[in-house]
Amino acid sequence: EDQVTQSPEALRLQEGESSSLNCSYTVSGLRGLFWYRQDPGKGPEFLFTLYSAGEEKEKERLKATLTKKESFLHITAPKPEDSATYLCAVQASGTYKYIFGTGTRLKVLA
């Protein structure tokens, strides 16, 4: 069964304290892995798509990496405005549907 697990569930960081969020997955043929940011009461905002092991993408303080079993979202020198829930989703081959993880709630303290 296709599955996505994110850890940790919640993370508190001091401003400037870098860290990584994990997304482990099992899927029958990966078509794509997606990272989204969700603020309270809002819809998810697209961050990255990764397609193959070894791929990396960066945007400002965020960097996403992908292996055959997991993806990491690295946050470098975070700021309070980076506080949000970060969601990981995978898309299996042969389908348009996404399977979402339960998310990591990130809180960055000033």
Place this chain on the structure above:
Amino acid sequence: GAVVSQHPSRVICKSGTSVKIECRSLDFQATTMFWYRQFPKKSLMLMATSNEGSKATYEQGVEKDKFLINHASLTLSTLTVTSAHPEDSSFYICSARLAGVQETQYFGPGTRLLVL
């Protein structure tokens, strides 16, 4: 680019009434849209896949007669919660699939439904 809107953003209704939620892709055409439901501090639960010009595909456990989906055009899908009850209160989010080499789902801002 790739903006998806939802209307209304918030709705309060009485038990037994029906509520319609619209999802529009504003700057691209979407042959496929998705409807999700999200409970507090939980992840997104896919309810159904909406395909333009054809019947929606519902996930297991989702009542198709309760949650009516219509995808009448390449930019509009609607979700109607029929005979709503308090247990239908939730945050409903739609997404639209931007097709292409690097296809991605773009999400609307969500609709908060409260059934009294």
